[in-house]
Amino acid sequence: MIDVFYPIPKLLDTILTEIYAENRRKHEERMAELQIISNSSLRDAYAQQLLLDRFLAPVENAQHSIQNAAKHAQYMAEVVNYYHHDHGCSQEQAQEISRQFRALAVKISQIDSLYDLKIIYQVVTVFTQQLSRFKHRERNYSWEREIRKGILDPLNTCIAVEKNFQRRVALMTGEHPSATVMGLLESE
Incomplete structure (x- = not known):
């Protein structure tokens, strides 16, 4: 569908119609799969x-993003050692910064709660602020930008996903009386 070029007039309507049709086909396929299963306990287990899968997919994606952020911290440890002169950084400073990036990668990979995620986000923000004094003459190669794009932005997205997930769980289970529809709307 992405490779098809539609005429400009009513472009959005055409794309929207295609997407609705695709979603409808997928839904019909799922319903057909459920019809095939005649045993009600199997059907219920399959539906469950x-x-x-649909409920936990955002959380799994967030975990994947967290691990990618840890990989990016490892990458930054390597980059700092190779390109420290371009940023006005001495070899000794670069080695220490690389050690800090590797330690950060370990901390990021150990995140297992929203609280840990928020703490690490704050740590990375302050760490980035401290590294902002090492400037490259081109913005595209700045360590600050690289940390923001490869670590901070993904972690921030994970925080939003986790908060939204917790609100939905609280609303569904009735455990959190202050979880209102307005709270859900603000998070989305």
Whole structure:
């Protein structure tokens, strides 16, 4: 569908119609799969698995993003050692910064709660501020920008996903009386 070029007039309507049709086909396929399963306990288990997969997919994606941020910290440790002169950084400073990036990668990979995620986000923000004194003459190569794009932005997205997930769980279970529809709307 992405490779197809549509005429400009009513472009959005055409694309929207295509997407609705694709979603409808997928839904019909799922319903057909459910019809095939005649045993009600199997059908219920299958439906439960589909719901669980759909419910947990954002959390799994957030975990994947967290691990990618840890990989990026490892990458930055390597980059700092190779390009420290371009940023006005001595070899000794670069070695220490690289050690700090490697330690940061370990900390990021150990995140297992929203609290840990927020703490590490704050740590990376302050760390980035401290490294901002090492400037490259071109913005595209600045360490500050690289940390923001490769670590801070993904972690920030994970924080939003986790908060939204917790609000939905609280609303569904009724455990959190202050979780209102307005709270959900603000998070999305």
